[in-house]
Amino acid sequence: MADVTVQQLADNIGTPVDRLLKQMGEAGLKHSSAEDAVTDSEKQKLLTYLKTSHGGKAGEPNKITLKRKVTTQLKAGSGSGKGKTVNIEVRKKRTYMKRDAADSGAVAGTEVKSDEQLRREEEQRKLEEAQQRLQEEKRAAEESARRKVQEEEERKAAETTKAEPAEVTPAPGPGDVDVPPDPELEAKKARHKAKKASDDATEERRKAKKPKAAPSGKQERGKGSRHQQIMGLMDDEGGSGRRRPKRKKGGGPREHQFQQPTAPLVREVKLGENINVQDLAHQMSVKPAEVVKILFKMGVMATINQVLDQDTAILVVEEMGHRYVTVSENAMEEDLDASITYEGEPTARAPVVTVMGHVDHGKTSLLDYIRRTKVAAGESGGITQHIGAYHVETDHGMVTFLDTPGHEAFTAMRARGARSTDVVILVVAADDGVMPQTEEAVQHAKAGGVPIVVAVNKMDKEGADPERVISELAAKNVVPEEWGGDTQFIRVSAHTGEGIDALIDAVLLQAEVLELKAYAEGPAKGVVIESKLDKGRGAVSTLLVQNGLLKQGDIVLAGDATGRVRALVDEAGRTIESAGPSIPVEILGLDGTPEAGEEFVVVDSDKQAREVAEHRRERAREQELAKQQAAKLDNLFAGMGAGEVATLNIVLKADVRGSLEAIQAQLAGLGNEEVRVNVVSGGVGGISESDANLAVTANAVMLGFNVRATGKAREVIERNGLDLRYYNVIYDLLDDIKAALNGMLSPELREQIVGLAEVRDVFNSPKFGQVAGCMVVEGTVYRNKNIRVLRDDVVIYEGELESLRRFKDDVQEVRQGTECGIGVRNYKDVKAGDKIEVFDVKEFARTID
Structure with missing residues (x-):
């Protein structure tokens, strides 16, 4: 081969000229510039030096592999007249061995083995050694486990012999004795250890065969190492660089990284009060069909969406060989409550008042008069109607009013467990007396345990008769203080303003008796009054702060809605920075519209808020699936326990008072020592949303006599699966109730x-x-x-x-x-x-x- 310059050699092998000159100098060659010529003998000397410096052996190689690649182009025509060019690449490879090396091997009578065969024999030998070590470790682990089990049994037998006959030894708990190791588990650990040793050996071989990178510079892709480039320049000699040949079918043994487990995996399953089949199967890492099959064997017909109680789920987990851990459904809620702490002592707060009463008895007029006279003049007439709540300042303190449909909002809040109202103002017209909605308001207030202040309105009219109102309410167990009761009666007129100051003073006096207190600082906590979607502002929620201080930028969790407070708006429509206890405020920024009566709280992080919200949504879905139709007449007897008095709760509405009183009198006479009827609420008029919410709270059956349910009431009834029945003959109603009571009796x-x-x-x-x-x-x-x-x-x-x-x-x-x-x-x-x-x-x- 013709001589080349140092520059040409450096370009061919892909290395800088300076680096190549340095290496040639270290090899003993006297080349100092890029234009110096390099002969074949000098190339061989340089190659020998490089092989020696990289761990190879000096001397000429016994064999050489030559590769050739030729690329040509083929042009072909197409039917559309356009030509097409196809690249064709032809690769050739030949390996030559020195005659003396081959002859010496033949003379010696030995077989000349290739490097590939030697590598496979070495891998086979190491694999056999690893398998042998695995078997020895497995036998040692089994022998150790057997000895430990035998020693444990001998120790237990010795303890049983020493124990006194009259003494009953309790069964050892999980922490009393050491559990002997499982032989299968020990064997599995030994196999993993041997497998890791085999993997380490394979990795070391891979690293040893990988060519080392140049100390400096960057090789071009596809050119290989300098050994291979120098080898390609030699006519009849080459280096030892070699690609790993592709594995052919039927080749030597192939190592794999997976081993079949020798024992079934025992998983820990967390069980709450309820869990559906799909989630249970997911925790056990099995198909839902397997869980359904186990349930069928147990006599339980179920689907993958079926919700199982905790006892049934425990039986399934034990049947499938796993462990279970019972968890509290309220653990996350308890952690949330524990994270909310207040410092200092609580201070007195303003009372929250809900105004209730019959239609046309002056409830709205009374609220309008209080707005006009008690709200500061600088607030443009007082209060905007959209917020639904406001507060007034008096000489004796502040009072917060909830401007919502009194009994309906109160019932919805009480049904969700949120006690947002401190005092109820019951408005009764002095010229009309006690009416059906008046009685209903009294029932709601007493059911919630909230004190009542009676406002005898329309005292300015000629036919006003306050004594009649007092007598009729006393018959409903609302006794005035003058008669020895605990209810204040205030005579007022929303038209002239008579008694308004006395009414507010009575509310503040009742608040002093209740000793209402709250923390003025700390994370805010309260109740949702109402929420809606606004086209321009998004989700808008009206909150009533009960504890702490709500500020702009706080992270609020309300039911299953979360978000950061972007703005706070008071009842006058002004943007404020914060709101304290007993202050109603609108907030923007929640990702949903929580239901009225839901509690809200300020949390530390957005992550915690999202986790609790998702937990509440998941729990609500589970409860919806698991909820039984306990209020249905056909299923009421199912939950009756032995020795208990079964009660049939009823919400009754009739068209006229005469029919209502007759039906109530007949229902009161039904029942015996085992079953009885309890009329939770009875009234005149159509079935309203308030009645439906009350039936949900009391788990009651709804009966309508010559009346029908409103649209909103039907939505509540359908959403909660209530049992609603209509009648127009009193005897049919009584017969159905008797049949229901008979079905509740044990045979x-x-x-x-x-x-x-x-x-x-x-x-x-x-x-x-x-x-x-x-x-x-x-x-x-x-x-x-x-x-x-x-x-x-x-x-x-x-x-x-x-x-x-x-x-x-x-x-x-x-x-x-x-x-x-x-x-x-x-x-x-x-x-x-x-x-x-x-x-x-x-x-x-x-x-x-």
């Missing part, structure tokens, strides 16, 4: 003797054992009914028949006056003269008196 069990047989003789049969030859003297003897054996008219055995035969035939019954053979199950002392009495147990439905 009565009675015995009936259906046949009597007299034993004439006893035979021993090799096939059937002892057989009594009998004559049926009364009734009919049945094979599948219970029997008693009588001797001298005294019962000596009670059980079942083993067989009933007539001659050689098995029969199901034998009538009076016929002989038969009777075999008594599990009893062999039947004698001649005994009597076999056949009886049946029947259930008889009970009815109320």
